[in-house]
Amino acid sequence: MELPQWLQQAIQARLDEVSARIEHDPELNRVREEKDEAFEGLFAGKDIEQTPEYAEWESQYIVSKGIENERLYMQGLRDGIQLTVSLLGQSMFEETNAKADQTINANP
Numbered sequence: 243m244e245l246p247q248w249l250q251q252a253i254q255a256r257l258d259e260v261s262a263r264i265e266h267d268p269e270l271n272r273v274r275e276e277k278d279e280a281f282e283g284l285f286a287g288k289d290i291e292q293t294p295e296y297a298e299w300e301s302q303y304i305v306s307k308g309i310e311n312e313r314l315y316m317q318g319l320r321d322g323i324q325l326t327v328s329l330l331g332q333s334m335f336e337e338t339n340a341k342a343d344q345t346i347n348a349n350p
Contacts, residue, residue, distance in 0.1 A: 260317045270309055277302035 264270060280302045283295035 256321060260314065260321075264310060264313050264317075267313070270306070270313075273302065273306045273309060277306050 277299065280295060280299035283293075283298065
């Protein structure tokens with residue numbers, strides 16, 4: 243089943259918005275700066291992969307990506323729940339109205 247184009251565009255717009263917000267997050271910026279500083283330390287060593295600086299950079303990189311992925315996941319989860327609740331609420335509202343209409347039409 244393919245999603246309607248308007249829904250795909252809405253999902254993409256939300257992803258772009260959340261990604262931009264995460265990109266400017268102060269905590270994540272701090273982690274990125276630490277990662278970049280650790281990366282710059284890599285060039286002081288000759289055998290890059292065997293240096294403690296490389297291990298530090300790799301550690302900071304993994305932490306940075308982990309935080310980004312966690313925040314994207316959590317925001318997606320919140321958005322999914324909000325969408326589900328909204329759709330269920332609309333569905334229940336329509337069912338209630340349909341039942342009310344049936345009651346009114348059954349009792350002239």
